[in-house]
Amino acid sequence: FMVVIPIAAALIEQYGNGDIPCWYRVRNANNYKESRSQDVSVNVFSLEGLADPIFTSLFTPPAPSTEPPFISCEQTPWISVPVRVFDKDKLEDGDIVVFHAVRYLYNGAVQPATPVVGSEVDSPGIGIGPSERLNGFTYNFVLPYFDGDATRRRGWLEVSWSIIRNGPPPESGTSATVTVKWDIRSSASTGTCAPVTLRNGSLA
Numbered sequence: 001f002m003v004v005i006p007i008a009a010a011l012i013e014q015y016g017n018g019d020i021p022c023w024y025r026v027r028n029a030n031n032y033k034e035s036r037s038q039d040v041s042v043n044v045f046s047l048e049g050l051a052d053p054i055f056t057s058l059f060t061p062p063a064p065s066t067e068p069p070f071i072s073c074e075q076t077p078w079i080s081v082p083v084r085v086f087d088k089d090k091l092e093d094g095d096i097v098v099f100h101a102v103r104y105l106y107n108g109a110v111q112p113a114t115p116v117v118g119s120e121v122d123s124p125g126i127g128i129g130p131s132e133r134l135n136g137f138t139y140n141f142v143l144p145y146f147d148g149d150a151t152r153r154r155g156w157l158e159v160s161w162s163i164i165r166n167g168p169p170p171e172s173g174t175s176a177t178v179t180v181k182w183d184i185r186s187s188a189s190t191g192t193c194a195p196v197t198l199r200n201g202s203l204a
Contacts, residue, residue, distance in 0.1 A: 154182065
């Protein structure tokens with residue numbers, strides 16, 4: 001028959017991850033018998049509290065402006081938006097990282113409460129090795145929002161990232177979101193600095 005013996009979380013925390021020797025002991029009032037020791041592989045981790053993604057290329061308005069940095073024409077976002085992840089405490093070799101983006105309409109200085117329906121974009125899965133884990137990495141996120149359409153010359157871009165880790169069972173976790181404004185208007189009242197060739201076949 002099989003006897004299920006739970007191991008208290010406090011014991012796992014005490015000994016940490018690795019190959020932990022485990023055995024059981026059966027006793028009565030007069031004697032006892034002890035099983036042979038068997039190593040049990042323990043790998044306990046938390047995929048909560050991931051580091052925030054970082055926009056690595058933003059325009060900082062000169063003084064006396066107090067406006068936060070944002071994406072401008074200078075950053076050429078129609079080519080890509082570079083986003084950096086550095087989280088050596090959470091990432092492990094073999095993890096898969098996926099970046100997520102969504103856009104919000106620009107209605108003023110305050111980001112709207114809900115994103116544009118259908119504007120969600122996920123990156124392909126990115127495999128993590130020792131270099132990405134130890135040094136972090138930057139992903140050039142190609143997004144369809146910066147095509148010069150009149151309704152998308154300004155907006156809010158929100159990004160996050162997720163870890164997908166093989167099990168059993170598979171585990172995943174997602175970072176908090178980080179939002180930045182974009183403004184790709186040209187000097188003309190209705191103009192844009194986005195190249196004309198990008199303005200056809202735009203998405204969401």
